[in-house]
Amino acid sequence: MAIGWAYDLAKELLSETLPRRWAHTQGVATCARRLGPVMGERAEVLEAAAVLHDIGYAPPLVHTGFHPLDGARHLLAACVADDRVVRLVANHSFALLEADERGLQAELANEFPLLDDPLLVDALVYCDMTTTPDGERTTSQKRVAEILGRYGEDSVVGRFIRRAAPEIHESVGRVQAAASELGIVL
Known part of the structure; x- marks a missing residue:
């Protein structure tokens, strides 16, 4: 699968209107490329999802407000x-939990069932939740704290991220363990 189209689409939708979101997206995609040896034949699927994971923030695509x-x-x-x-x-980064906070869980689950590939799901969580809004590397603990600080603990996103935090950290740990088993330092 060639993924140039994914970069073109994400750049078109995010780079001018949401430059910070575009910086984050590029950082998430870079992280996905680093995970290539862990992902094997699924590496391009991960990278395409990484570069597209936040396109729902683009103003022309906002319909439900749930990116x-x-x-x-x-x-x-x-x-x-x-x-x-x-x-x-x-479903990136435990979106079903946020969908629940927004009253959209059934809609999301029915339209887009969770992928039955735990490592691929975890890998996208890892990439998203270890990348700052500016595209830099961070820990999942710092990323969760940053999200809470940006949105506030009592906001929809704040409630979601507090619920999802333990699962986010577990996903990150599983990806780190899979990489370590292959001798890959992340």
Whole structure:
């Protein structure tokens, strides 16, 4: 699968209107490339999902206000992405928990069932949750704290991230362990 189209689409949607989101996206994609040896034949699926995971923030795509769902719906309607990529975008970083906070959990789960590939799901969580809003590397603990600070503990995102934090940290740990087993330092 060639993924140049994914970079082109994400750049078109994010680079001018949401430059900080574009910086984060590029950092997440760089992280995904580093995980290539861990992912093997699924490396390009991960990288495509990484570069597309936040396109739902782009103003022309905002319909529900829930970026995983809006981004995945756009990809599905455009018929440009592998089903695994679409489902990863829809469900990235424990989106079902945030969907629950927004009253969209059934909608998300019915339209985009969670991918049955735990390492691929964990890898996208790892990439997203170890990358700052400016595209730099961080720890999942610092990233969760940054999100809480930015949105506030009692906001929809704040409530979601507090619920998701233990699972985020576990996902990150599983990816680090998988890389370590292969002798890869992340």
